[in-house]
Amino acid sequence: MATPHPTRGTGDLTTFNIQHGFAEALLRGMRSSFLKDADYHHLTQCETLDDVKLNLTETDYADVLADSNAMSPAAFQKVAVEKLVCEFQYLRTQTVEPLSTFMDFITFEYMIENVMLLLKGALGGRDINELLEQCHPLGMFKESTMRSIPTFENSARGYQDLYQTVLVDTPVGPYFAQFLMESASSRSGGSYNVLAEVEIEIIKSSLIKYWLEDFYNFTMKLGGHTAEIMGELLRVRADSNAINITLNSFGTALNEPAMRTSDRKRLYPGFGHLYPAGIANLSDVTDEEELGRALEPFPQYAAVWNIHASGHGDKTIDDAFYERDVQMLELAFESQFHFASFYAYVKLKEQEIRNLVWVSECILQQQKDEIQNFVQVFSQNAPWRK
Amino acid sequence: MSSAQCASEYCNQGWSEVLTHMSPYGYASFGVAFGLGLSVIGAAWGIWLTGSSLVGAAIKAPRIRSKNLISVIFCEATAIYGVIMAIILTNKIKAPETSGYYLEDGWDYNGYYYAGYGMFSAGLSVGLTNIASGISVGIAGSSCAIADAQDSSLFVKILIVEIFASALGIFGIIVGIIQSNACEFPTFAISNNYNN
Numbered sequence: 107m108a109t110p111h112p113t114r115g116t117g118d119l120t121t122f123n124i125q126h127g128f129a130e131a132l133l134r135g136m137r138s139s140f141l142k143d144a145d146y147h148h149l150t151q152c153e154t155l156d157d158v159k160l161n162l163t164e165t166d167y168a169d170v171l172a173d174s175n176a177m178s179p180a181a182f183q184k185v186a187v188e189k190l191v192c193e194f195q196y197l198r199t200q201t202v203e204p205l206s207t208f209m210d211f212i213t214f215e216y217m218i219e220n221v222m223l224l225l226k227g228a229l230g231g232r233d234i235n236e237l238l239e240q241c242h243p244l245g246m247f248k249e250s251t252m253r254s255i256p257t258f259e260n261s262a263r264g265y266q267d268l269y270q271t272v273l274v275d276t277p278v279g280p281y282f283a284q285f286l287m288e289s290a291s292s293r294s295g296g297s298y299n300v301l302a303e304v305e306i307e308i309i310k311s312s313l314i315k316y317w318l319e320d321f322y323n324f325t326m327k328l329g330g331h332t333a334e335i336m337g338e339l340l341r342v343r344a345d346s347n348a349i350n351i352t353l354n355s356f357g358t359a360l361n362e363p364a365m366r367t368s369d370r371k372r373l374y375p376g377f378g379h380l381y382p383a384g385i386a387n388l389s390d391v392t393d394e395e396e397l398g399r400a401l402e403p404f405p406q407y408a409a410v411w412n413i414h415a416s417g418h419g420d421k422t423i424d425d426a427f428y429e430r431d432v433q434m435l436e437l438a439f440e441s442q443f444h445f446a447s448f449y450a451y452v453k454l455k456e457q458e459i460r461n462l463v464w465v466s467e468c469i470l471q472q473q474k475d476e477i478q479n480f481v482q483v484f485s486q487n488a489p490w491r492k
Numbered sequence: 493m494s495s496a497q498c499a500s501e502y503c504n505q506g507w508s509e510v511l512t513h514m515s516p517y518g519y520a521s522f523g524v525a526f527g528l529g530l531s532v533i534g535a536a537w538g539i540w541l542t543g544s545s546l547v548g549a550a551i552k553a554p555r556i557r558s559k560n561l562i563s564v565i566f567c568e569a570t571a572i573y574g575v576i577m578a579i580i581l582t583n584k585i586k587a588p589e590t591s592g593y594y595l596e597d598g599w600d601y602n603g604y605y606y607a608g609y610g611m612f613s614a615g616l617s618v619g620l621t622n623i624a625s626g627i628s629v630g631i632a633g634s635s636c637a638i639a640d641a642q643d644s645s646l647f648v649k650i651l652i653v654e655i656f657a658s659a660l661g662i663f664g665i666i667v668g669i670i671q672s673n674a675c676e677f678p679t680f681a682i683s684n685n686y687n688n
Contacts, residue, residue, distance in 0.1 A: 123540060123630075124540060127543075132552070133548075134548075134638045135551055135552030
């Protein structure tokens with residue numbers, strides 16, 4: 107993988123602000139746009155979506171909600187995501203290298219998800235306009251590119267055309283190239299029928315893996331505080347990806363002995379706290395009990411796993427990971443003179459949007475008992491602040 | 493690359509000879525240049541650190557923009573220390589009253605060199621401490637602007653940190669003044685009866 111080499115370093119404590127001081131301060135100014143404890147308190151007291159909307163007009167969402175007639179959880183989500191994307195793109199225009207490449211890296215994840223969504227939708231014969239609606243606005247290519255993705259023929263030849271004419275020109279093209287290359291070398295047979303054979307979810311996991319590795323390499327090359335803080339975030343991200351892939355593979359073809367080493371193992375990212383010893387253990391596990399045992403040597407993941415394994419409360423492993431992520435991202439956001447705060451901002455905003463959707467869904471379905479089950483962002487009452 | 497020692501009396505006998513042959517007036521003037529130049533570098537460094545964060549943070553919280561100019565002024569003070577020191581030092585450089593090509597007999601060479609080296613070092617003391625002070629005020633000022641944008645009660649607290657950072661520069665100027673106090677360039681020979 108040809109990770110772009112940063113044109114220059116990020117600078118340290120004394121020189122970071124020459125290039126990136128403005129963009130960083132601008133981003134930190136946006137911290138005030140997060141919903142506060144009081145806002146969440148008011149939101150959870152609401153009885154109807156009208157109330158929710160009324161309460162949101164007291165927050166930073168006022169402007170975007172004023173022009174829309176959104177009145178459902180999905181519509182709130184759409185408005186909130188659009189606001190996030192708008193802010194992100196505004197920030198992106200204020201940045202210079204290497205920060206702008208760093209911010210592009212953040213969007214690649216959404217591009218991969220969008221392409222996969224389009225491919226999956228096209229295979230299921232869904233309408234293109236409906237699919238485009240669902241795409242994450244942060245990962246959009248040009249309109250014409252987006253429209254040409256699902257028009258491929260469902261054949262080896264069609265996939266070849268898809269890669270060679272459309273995807274190769276997109277920023278995520280190299281990840282597809284790497285995927286096709288690796289698949290071709292591990293399987294006998296033509297190189298371009300692999301897209302057709304492999305399940306979309308596996309392609310997606312592979313691409314996300316390549317993206318993570320690429321992003322990690324880029325971050326390491328940047329050096330300084332960025333490598334230190336962003337490196338840690340990405341290592342944890344890689345580990346939770348590996349754990350999730352393993353967990354989700356139980357009961358699917360991926361967990362069969364032959365597939366375990368040939369396919370599942372290839373989906374694990376090649377860095378992180380689990381890599382390499384933990385990953386080697388993970389690739390042999392066949393059920394949840396063994397997974398728990400494989401994670402035992404890693405206290406931080408054993409703790410998360412125990413929340414899942416003990417099964418008490420309503421916490422899933424996703425919630426446990428979210429909680430950990432939010433804590434780490436908050437810490438990353440709050441230290442100065444590095445790039446990880448840009449990544450942390452996007453991820454924390456995503457968590458806030460998830461919270462918003464959760465609260466409004468609970469209100470819509472009158473599930474008031476469940477309404478507190480979300481991980482608040484920048485809360486003064488968070489367990490790690492007490 | 494080592495060559496044979498040069499035997500001629502016109503050859504330099506190493507760096508110590510080169511350095512002692514430089515005019516004390518030159519040393520004194522370099523002291524002024526370093527004192528002023530390094531202080532201004534420190535101040536400018538602090539101002540860009542603070543300024544870029546200040547304008548960025550002021551977009552979402554415009555109320556901070558005038559208040560945080562104090563941070564910029566603190567950085568500017570660093571340059572002012574340099575200017576004060578440069579003025580003091582420059583006033584101490586006095587040309588000799590003799591008009592000849594050579595210095596008179598009985599010239600106070602000890603005082604002459606003492607003044608040159610003393611003022612050079614005084615300039616460096618001020619310049620280097622002011623670089624350190626300027627950068628540290630700048631970093632504190634940058635954090636001050638960002639913190640103030642989120643929570644205005646933090647402004648005064650971080651300002652105290654800045655004052656301490658700014659005090660670093662004052663240490664330099666105090667020592668610099670003491671260093672240069674005894675430096676006095678001789679303007680005429682102490683005794684003219686050396687030959688009599």
